[in-house]
Amino acid sequence: MLSSNHNDFVKSRTRMVEEQLVPRGITDKRVLDTMARIPRHVFVEDALQGQAYGDFALPIGDGQTISQPYIVALMTQALNLQGHEKVLEIGTGCGYQTTILAQLCEQVYTVERLKSLYIKSRKRFDQLHCFNVRSKIDDGTLGWKENGPYDAIIVTASGPEIPASLVEQLAEQGTMVIPVGPRATQELKVLTKQDQGIKTSTIEHVRFVSLIGAQGWGQ
Numbered sequence: 001m002l003s004s005n006h007n008d009f010v011k012s013r014t015r016m017v018e019e020q021l022v023p024r025g026i027t028d029k030r031v032l033d034t035m036a037r038i039p040r041h042v043f044v045e046d047a048l049q050g051q052a053y054g055d056f057a058l059p060i061g062d063g064q065t066i067s068q069p070y071i072v073a074l075m076t077q078a079l080n081l082q083g084h085e086k087v088l089e090i091g092t093g094c095g096y097q098t099t100i101l102a103q104l105c106e107q108v109y110t111v112e113r114l115k116s117l118y119i120k121s122r123k124r125f126d127q128l129h130c131f132n133v134r135s136k137i138d139d140g141t142l143g144w145k146e147n148g149p150y151d152a153i154i155v156t157a158s159g160p161e162i163p164a165s166l167v168e169q170l171a172e173q174g175t176m177v178i179p180v181g182p183r184a185t186q187e188l189k190v191l192t193k194q195d196q197g198i199k200t201s202t203i204e205h206v207r208f209v210s211l212i213g214a215q216g217w218g219q
């Protein structure tokens with residue numbers, strides 16, 4: 001039998017979708033269905049599980065955070081995934097965003113610079129049977145060249161500019177979503193590679209932890 005705790009989490013998740021995502025313009029049904037299904041509370045420490053479906057970011061250790069549900073939904077929707085794509089994620093963190101992506105595309109490659117987060121997220125991918133996720137510890141500002149080009153790239157930490165290596169590894173007709181700007185606040189940019197060249201637009205103002213690496217901020 002499922003515990004009452006489990007039922008509470010299911011309710012919180014439904015409420016999260018109805019109150020935080022739909023009213024703010026998340027319309028992609030696959031994204032909404034996936035976020036209603038994936039247990040977000042397993043990605044945070046036990047003491048924070050009761051807050052996992054709140055309308056905010058939460059700490060995940062090492063000074064890093066799991067993004068607010070709305071931002072996860074917005075970034076995922078911006079990639080317009082249909083199911084056949086190869087996606088590169090930079091900044092695995094707790095692995096929640098990765099797990100959402102894994103439901104919506106064919107294969108996810110994800111890079112995290114901190115070993116402790118890499119190890120914890122890897123365990124969660126196995127527990128949740130995300131067999132289409134490959135992860136590694138590295139400086140993600142340089143991408144993951146061997147497996148490129150990628151149909152979609154998502155960066156969940158912010159640097160001063162869009163790393164050139166990531167633009168290079170984005171496939172023709174591909175889409176990248178990335179926060180860019182000063183350390184305090186940034187613009188969430190959507191970049192598309194089209195026949196006419198590269199097009200970028202800003203879809204939201206955000207606050208992310210720093211992207212630290214060769215093509216990001218220094219240490």
Ligand code: SAH
Nearest residue numbers: 066091093094112113140156157211212213
């Ligand atoms: N999507 C994650 C967000 C975690 S915060 C989640 O839902 O939990 C951003 C993450 O980016 C942190 O874990 C941080 O360590 C990582 N990061 C920062 N710079 C990086 C880099 N150059 N390469 C890979 N990961 C990086």
